[in-house]
Amino acid sequence: MPGDIPTTLLAELTHRCPLHCPYCSNPLDLVRAESELSTDDWKRVFTQARGLGVLQLGLSGGEPLLRKDLEEMAAHARSEGLYSTLVTSGLGLTRARAERLKEVGLEHIQISIQDSDPLVAERIAGVRSVKHKQAAAALVRELGFAFTVNVVLHRANLDRLAEIIDLAADLGADRIELANTQYYGWGLRNRSSLMPTRDQVERSREVAEQAIQRYRGRMQITYVLPDYYEPYPKACYGGWGKLYLVVTPNGMVLPCHGATQIDTLQFDNVRDHSLEWIWTQSDAFNAFRGDSWMKEPCRSCPRKAVDFGGCRCQAFALTGDAANTDPVCTLTPLRRIVDAALTQAVEEELEYSYRYIAGEPQQV
Amino acid sequence: MTTPDSRRLTPDSVPRLWRMARLDFDRVRQRPVLLYPEGAVLLNDTGAAILELCNGQHTVREIVHILTERYHADVSDDVTEYLAGMAERELVRAG
Numbered sequence: 001m002p003g004d005i006p007t008t009l010l011a012e013l014t015h016r017c018p019l020h021c022p023y024c025s026n027p028l029d030l031v032r033a034e035s036e037l038s039t040d041d042w043k044r045v046f047t048q049a050r051g052l053g054v055l056q057l058g059l060s061g062g063e064p065l066l067r068k069d070l071e072e073m074a075a076h077a078r079s080e081g082l083y084s085t086l087v088t089s090g091l092g093l094t095r096a097r098a099e100r101l102k103e104v105g106l107e108h109i110q111i112s113i114q115d116s117d118p119l120v121a122e123r124i125a126g127v128r129s130v131k132h133k134q135a136a137a138a139l140v141r142e143l144g145f146a147f148t149v150n151v152v153l154h155r156a157n158l159d160r161l162a163e164i165i166d167l168a169a170d171l172g173a174d175r176i177e178l179a180n181t182q183y184y185g186w187g188l189r190n191r192s193s194l195m196p197t198r199d200q201v202e203r204s205r206e207v208a209e210q211a212i213q214r215y216r217g218r219m220q221i222t223y224v225l226p227d228y229y230e231p232y233p234k235a236c237y238g239g240w241g242k243l244y245l246v247v248t249p250n251g252m253v254l255p256c257h258g259a260t261q262i263d264t265l266q267f268d269n270v271r272d273h274s275l276e277w278i279w280t281q282s283d284a285f286n287a288f289r290g291d292s293w294m295k296e297p298c299r300s301c302p303r304k305a306v307d308f309g310g311c312r313c314q315a316f317a318l319t320g321d322a323a324n325t326d327p328v329c330t331l332t333p334l335r336r337i338v339d340a341a342l343t344q345a346v347e348e349e350l351e352y353s354y355r356y357i358a359g360e361p362q363q364v
Numbered sequence: 365m366t367t368p369d370s371r372r373l374t375p376d377s378v379p380r381l382w383r384m385a386r387l388d389f390d391r392v393r394q395r396p397v398l399l400y401p402e403g404a405v406l407l408n409d410t411g412a413a414i415l416e417l418c419n420g421q422h423t424v425r426e427i428v429h430i431l432t433e434r435y436h437a438d439v440s441d442d443v444t445e446y447l448a449g450m451a452e453r454e455l456v457r458a459g
Contacts (some may be wrong), residue, residue: 005392007404053392055404081388083399108384108401145385146401174384174402220454 004289005053005189006279008237010257011042013070018091019116020126022182022190022352023152026062027260030357032205032206039069039269043076045247048275050080054245057082059106062249064105065092071100078105085110085148088137098139108146110177115195116163126354128176134171141172146177151205153226154194156350161207169219176219178208180226184258184317186355193352195345198328201229226337232303233310233326239289241277246278253278255285258313262322288312293323297331373424373444373451378459380420385455387415398455405455410439414446420459 014284015030017073037045040200057077064070065088077084086101089301093109101109111133118130129214140147149168151157157164161178168176180201181187181194196204208223215221227234237244246254251270259267265284268277279285287293291304298309309315310326318327319336326336373379381387385400396412398405405417413434417427424447428440450456 007455051392055390055397058404081391083386083388083401083404085401107386110401115417148401177402217454217457 003340004242004279006049006245007054007243007306008051008056008058008245009046009054010058010244011045012060012062012246012248013037013042013067013073013256015091016063017355018066018127018128018169019063019089020354020356021186022126022354023154023194024355025187025257026355027185027206029260030188030355032035032357035069035250036075037247039072039251040072041086042363044182045251045270045275046073046077046080046082047246048270050082052276052279055083057084057273058087059084060087063089063091065097067273071097071254072242074101074106075104078107078262083107083355085120087150088136089129089257090113090133093136093139094294095139098136098143098145102143102145106145108148110148110150111140111171113149113151113164113167113171115157116160118153118169119156120237124352137171137173146174146175147171148177150179151171151319153180153196155196155345156194156206157197158200158354160210161204165207165215165221169215173219177222177224179224182258182314183228183293183314184261186353188317189353191341192345193350195228195342196226197344198229212245218363227314227328228342230328231330233307233314233328234306236313237309239308241285242289245275253282253285255288256311256313257313259284262313262316264316264322266324278329288322294327295323298325302330303331321348365421373456375425375428376423376424378420379418379427379447379451379456380459381415381418382455382457387413389410396401400455410442414443415450417435418456425426 013024014036016033064086075226078341082105086106087110090111121130122128153163165176183191212221226258241255246257247270252267253270254267265287267284268282295308298304310329312322315326316322319334325332325334327337375411385398388397388399390397397409428443431439431443447456
């Protein structure tokens, strides 16, 4: 609806990354370095975002520290009044860079942790990384940044949830974000190896609830359950084009980081249009606003005001039509697709397809 | 657990904003706003006035006193209730 004011911009500064996690939220078709936006492009985007009402900026990737101009961009974001979060693997966070980021007013750093067991952590990351992450976490604490640890959960680490939460506390985190894998892009490609069992999910729910009580006042814990095991779909960021936008490394603007795969939509680029035009006028952002695009059972369902029909990216990924009900919903016959995936997943061996940029040598 | 529950504010508590939160003014919405990791609360002027005093230098009792003088009205219930809500969300902590 015109009049929606976004609160959050996720800036994917690069798709380059030293890690090769098989659940990466970047698309299968990764953007190469030479196509990335320039420093000035990004600064213009941040200014336009603030003018549009954005308050929260995620400086993300890939690994954003691979951009040598990160400090300049973080400084610009702060001067515009944005609250910025650096979303990093921790690799490449030297003391000099961390001190400079603090100086220019970066407020919050998120470091990803793959597992509490270092061997499994490095098997998932596809690279030696545990010691670098510990050093990065120590720096973040020492310099007084707000500090969040984030963890993607899946079949191979979910049984260690309690240990993972304790590890984040030992590292000195103010917050931990625990999110089960979302199955688009790389996650979907690796779904049968990543999907937890129902028993694992039930146990993890109890572990998380107990930890939330135990750590209250010391470390905030947010826990996102795997939607495949839920009866109703998740309400993505308050609905399509409502609060959230993503800019990809080459300047494409998306209502959700999983949206590139929806090839029936044409996404506009900050190289051609202002962010305001794209947010308010573009076909892609208006495609699923309101509820006139909905089919049954969503159209007549009271839950449409709660979850907006679920995730458009997931509906497209699993059914080929982004206007369908999210197949996680038990009120649609499409749910059989999700149920079939759950049955299949627990029978598969763990065998990962690691993320890599097409044409570049694989190092895993 | 031996540490006191930081969510429970008494008249003698000295509330301060969560160390990760920052007050600002949003010129687009023309509203004061509390910013913190992955979140923002749009405030009204009264809320902002209360939170500005959560700087670790005043007790809840003193905040009530300051705002009662400023607004020439008894605001004790409003302040107490507002701070209890913010403390429950851990955006304000007892010092």
